[in-house]
Amino acid sequence: MKEKKTSVYLELKKKIKSKEAVITVVGLGYVGLPIALEFVKKGFTVNGFDLDARRVKKLSRGVSYINDIPSREVAKIKKTGKFHVTKNEKVLSSSDVIIICVPTPLRKVKEPDISFILAASRTLRRNLRGGQIIILESTTYPGTTREVILPSLEKSGLKQDKDFYLAFSPERIDPGNLKYDFTNIPKVIGAFSKRGTELGKLVYSNVIKKVVGVESPEAAEVTKLLENTFRIVNIGLVNEFARLCHKLGIDVWEVIEAAKTKPFGFMPFYPGPGIGGHCIPADPMYLSWKARKVGFETKMIDLAAKVNRDVPAHIVERAGELLKARGKKLKGSKIFVLGVTYKKDVNDLRESPALEVIEALKKKKVELRYYDPYIPYLDTAGIKEKATRLTKTMLKKQDLVLIITDHTDVDYKMISRESDLIFDTRDVMKRNKIESKHVVKL
Numbered sequence: 001m002k003e004k005k006t007s008v009y010l011e012l013k014k015k016i017k018s019k020e021a022v023i024t025v026v027g028l029g030y031v032g033l034p035i036a037l038e039f040v041k042k043g044f045t046v047n048g049f050d051l052d053a054r055r056v057k058k059l060s061r062g063v064s065y066i067n068d069i070p071s072r073e074v075a076k077i078k079k080t081g082k083f084h085v086t087k088n089e090k091v092l093s094s095s096d097v098i099i100i101c102v103p104t105p106l107r108k109v110k111e112p113d114i115s116f117i118l119a120a121s122r123t124l125r126r127n128l129r130g131g132q133i134i135i136l137e138s139t140t141y142p143g144t145t146r147e148v149i150l151p152s153l154e155k156s157g158l159k160q161d162k163d164f165y166l167a168f169s170p171e172r173i174d175p176g177n178l179k180y181d182f183t184n185i186p187k188v189i190g191a192f193s194k195r196g197t198e199l200g201k202l203v204y205s206n207v208i209k210k211v212v213g214v215e216s217p218e219a220a221e222v223t224k225l226l227e228n229t230f231r232i233v234n235i236g237l238v239n240e241f242a243r244l245c246h247k248l249g250i251d252v253w254e255v256i257e258a259a260k261t262k263p264f265g266f267m268p269f270y271p272g273p274g275i276g277g278h279c280i281p282a283d284p285m286y287l288s289w290k291a292r293k294v295g296f297e298t299k300m301i302d303l304a305a306k307v308n309r310d311v312p313a314h315i316v317e318r319a320g321e322l323l324k325a326r327g328k329k330l331k332g333s334k335i336f337v338l339g340v341t342y343k344k345d346v347n348d349l350r351e352s353p354a355l356e357v358i359e360a361l362k363k364k365k366v367e368l369r370y371y372d373p374y375i376p377y378l379d380t381a382g383i384k385e386k387a388t389r390l391t392k393t394m395l396k397k398q399d400l401v402l403i404i405t406d407h408t409d410v411d412y413k414m415i416s417r418e419s420d421l422i423f424d425t426r427d428v429m430k431r432n433k434i435e436s437k438h439v440v441k442l
């Protein structure tokens with residue numbers, strides 16, 4: 001028995017070190033695709049396994065669907081002959097390293113939806129042959145790796161730490177971030193044994209500068225949740241501060257800039273139109289759900305989530321007040337929403353607060369148009385709208401320009417010149433050094 005354990009470990013170690021290890025990334029989204037490409041760049045043979053036929057087809061033709069990754073990069077990597085994209089699960093059985101990057105959304109009732117992880121584990125079980133290391137990267141509640149994936153894989157008859165290794169390593173990628181990408185953000189990994197963690201560290205050290213080992217998968221799972229809880233709480237705090245400062249007639253952005261000059265004990269977070277994306281609104285809910293299971297109430301998370309959830313409605317209310325001050329009503333007013341993705345310079349609409357704002361404005365019978373350089377057509381959450389071109393004539397006709405997302409590639413000077421009233425929820429005008437009496441800040 002001991003001999004087999006040693007041989008699986010040594011064999012894998014040898015294969016990873018020599019780059020003979022075949023890597024399969026399960027789920028080629030915002031997280032999985034950059035990882036897959038990076039391993040190919042470092043000389044590994046990589047399979048990209050995804051169930052989405054359209055994504056598989058695009059990648060096979062060398063076309064990217066993620067705006068941080070240009071198509072020419074995918075095409076170049078495809079030409080190496082070392083990146084195989086497929087819907088066929090059989091690639092899993094010929095892989096040595098399997099990295100799972102499937103979605104972990106929330107159900108309508110704000111509870112974890114780990115159905116994608118469950119499906120991926122079943123597929124994996126059918127193709128488990130032993131001698132492999134499996135690493136889950138999808139953000140999830142503590143205990144998922146041990147309580148959900150491990151039993152599912154062991155139903156194959158193979159045993160963890162003897163026939164295969166299993167670890168959890170959270171992904172910290174920040175789409176649109178030009179300074180930090182997948183390769184220079186330190187990575188945390190925790191397996192069930194020192195050897196498992198060591199093998200995982202060995203895998204990632206090929207593509208990431210610093211890899212940090214922790215004692216267990218749970219420690220790695222919670223690390224990610226602490227990071228994103230820290231963010232949701234601080235964003236909630238600063239969103240509350242923004243509303244208070246508005247009542248007091250103080251510019252919250254100026255206050256944050258001033259507070260930022262303190263060299264310790266303060267970290268700036270910025271208010272906005274609400275939280276969005278796949279991570280911040282969802283991840284802390286995974287933790288609070290697990291906390292409830294063990295009889296613990298996560299008061300900070302729940303309160304921050306509520307404060308942040310209320311922001312889009314507050315934006316609509318403020319828009320109504322601004323129009324009222326000019327003798328207009330929301331009903332029938334022409335409002336132009338600028339930026340609809342959940343954050344700047346990405347093409348990701350998931351959980352974007354803009355959708356909630358648009359929905360609420362439509363209910364108020366606003367004459368609504370939008371522009372977003374990344375979203376030519378909006379077809380989500382019951383909203384079907386084509387983007388309107390950003391022209392002087394069109395801007396002049398609007399009662400209000402509502403800046404929701406502060407994309408870089410937008411002519412803010414022209415917007416400021418041609419618009420009568422701008423409600424800037426991101427302070428992007430000031431950052432572009434535009435001073436105008438037409439601009440009202442959050």
Ligand SMILES: NC(=O)c1ccc[n+]([C@@H]2O[C@H](COP(=O)([O-])OP(=O)(O)OC[C@H]3O[C@@H](n4cnc5c(N)ncnc54)[C@H](O)[C@@H]3O)[C@@H](O)[C@H]2O)c1
Pocket residue numbers: 026027028029030031032049050051052055101102103104116119120123137138139140171172173174175278279
């Ligand atoms: N997007 C981010 O910025 C980010 C950052 C850090 C962590 N995460 C976490 O990483 C995970 C993945 O997020 P993402 O943004 O890449 O998601 P995504 O939706 O962009 O991509 C997931 C991919 O997985 C595929 N998929 C789903 N089920 C599958 C299955 N059973 N087998 C094979 N493929 C399957 C989907 O078709 C899709 O292409 C989530 O848990 C998320 O919370 C995301």
